[in-house]
Amino acid sequence: MDTSTMLTMTRLATREPGAMPALDAPAFRRPLSRRSFLAAAGATAVSLAILKTASAQDGGDITAQMAIPFRTTTDLNLRESPSTSARVLKVMPSGAYVTGGETIQAGFRRVSYQGTLGWAFDEYLSETNGGSFDPGPVIGVRLTTVRVNFRTGPTQLHDVIMVLDADTRLEVSAMTDGGYRFAWLPAETSQGQRRAGWVADAYLKAETTTPPPPPPPTGxxxxxxxxxxxxxxxxxxxxxxxxxxxxxxxxxxxxxxxxxxxxxxxxxxxxxxxxxxxxxxxxxxxxxxxxxxxxxxxxxxxxxxxxxxxxxxxxxxxxxxxxxxxxxxxxxxxxxxxxxxxxxxx
Incomplete structure (x- = not known):
């Protein structure tokens, strides 16, 4: 039995506070999927964050590839660092939607959940268990109030797809995460699809329409x-x-x-x-x-x-x-x- 498994079983036995049913690492071995094998093979190399100066508002400068959608397959701890002894930031319920990157250390994947960045055990993240998500229908139109980043995910660590000018028109959904809102650019791409992404909600305003002129007076x-x-x-x-x-x-x-x-x-x-x-x-x-x-x-x-x-x-x-x-x-x-x-x- 390896050290990671022993630590996990010990914590499960002692029912660590705030994470009673949540899991970080498996208490038993199971066959590695192709994704897990590749992740384990690359775990020895630590990914360096790509520093990039943002040219628009949303409060951050750092971007990284964090655009892969996942679902948790059980209640799962989101930890401060890739270790079972690290502080638990949140407990993510089974079926929760998270976004993650390619960075994996000690079996943990770097992920974002509801605006919080942390590490979750990769074996309990599934790309096939509803990984693609449905943000719901368009609920309205918003305009950007300043130049603002349009990102691949709802954190400052997600890649900037493009920088939107002030007064850019966006069709928005009801889905928000960590102060960001999922939105679409109305114009379609050359492939006939609308470009989608996340934008800081604080820099959106309702579109105001000019009422039609009153009919000419009669009488x-x-x-x-x-x-x-x-x-x-x-x-x-x-x-x-x-x-x-x-x-x-x-x-x-x-x-x-x-x-x-x-x-x-x-x-x-x-x-x-x-x-x-x-x-x-x-x-x-x-x-x-x-x-x-x-x-x-x-x-x-x-x-x-x-x-x-x-x-x-x-x-x-x-x-x-x-x-x-x-x-x-x-x-x-x-x-x-x-x-x-x-x-x-x-």
Missing amino acids: SPVTVLASLNLRSAPSTSSSVLLVMPEGATARWSGVSRDGFLQVTYGSTTGWAFAEYLQVASGPVAGYGRTTAALNLREQPNLSARVLLVIPEGAEIRLGDQFSNGFRSVTYQGTSGWASTAYIRVA
């Missing part, structure tokens, strides 16, 4: 003669949507009720008291009908002389003046004032 223009409430209904007891300033221009839909006109100011449509609105010169949607027998008066008030009585359902010519809940109208050649409460615009 007759009216001028606000004094600061005037725009209400939700044709009543002084209804809620105030906003206050139109004196001199503002609104658009009248042609509908009037109970002394109010239905108007649109900006993008808000509501009701405003007709007496404080001046319809612009020119023809106004011209005809309406009475909803009841209606007095045609000489002046816009209830004490004014009645010129005639307009029968219910009669067609009348609508004028452009409003006052005190009355509107100027013409019926069979006689002009006067009639209550807007009993006029329906045709």
Whole structure:
């Protein structure tokens, strides 16, 4: 029995804190896979980290090949160095997704798990057990805020695929790891595939879209003669949507009720008291009908002389003046004032 196995069995027997079910090294021998054999053959050579000065943001300068995807085949300790006596940084659950490099020492492989770099026993890492991962669908679009590295994995030790300029558009997934987010460049490569990688989430912002311009206003223009409430209904007891300033221009839909006109100011449509609105010169949607027998008066008030009585359902010519809940109208050649409460615009 070799020293590594004895150490492992001893630790399993003593149930080391925080890693009770986790494994670093096998407690029994099994046939070496081709990958394990090649890894063991190369274990005598220590890989040197490649130093490279990053030209963009993400807080690091060192890059290395750490782009091989793995899954853990059991609960597995992530250690500070390639030894069963090294400090346990995390316990990775069975089936956890990790990325690793080619560096193997004493049977341990250098890997990254959720942004933490460490060493895990290689025999419990599988490239075939779901090694390729599914980052999920595109959840939105982000823009880079500065020049930022686009990396092969979610750490500063992963290779830089390319440097993205500020305002580069990326399609992003919900997958994050150690402050990095998995994303795609929208443009396809010459092979018809989108380039994917990891980018520091802190340097991404939501893409803002310019809202479409509002449709051109419709209806007759009216001028606000004094600061005037725009209400939700044709009543002084209804809620105030906003206050139109004196001199503002609104658009009248042609509908009037109970002394109010239905108007649109900006993008808000509501009701405003007709007496404080001046319809612009020119023809106004011209005809309406009475909803009841209606007095045609000489002046816009209830004490004014009645010129005639307009029968219910009669067609009348609508004028452009409003006052005190009355509107100027013409019926069979006689002009006067009639209550807007009993006029329906045709």
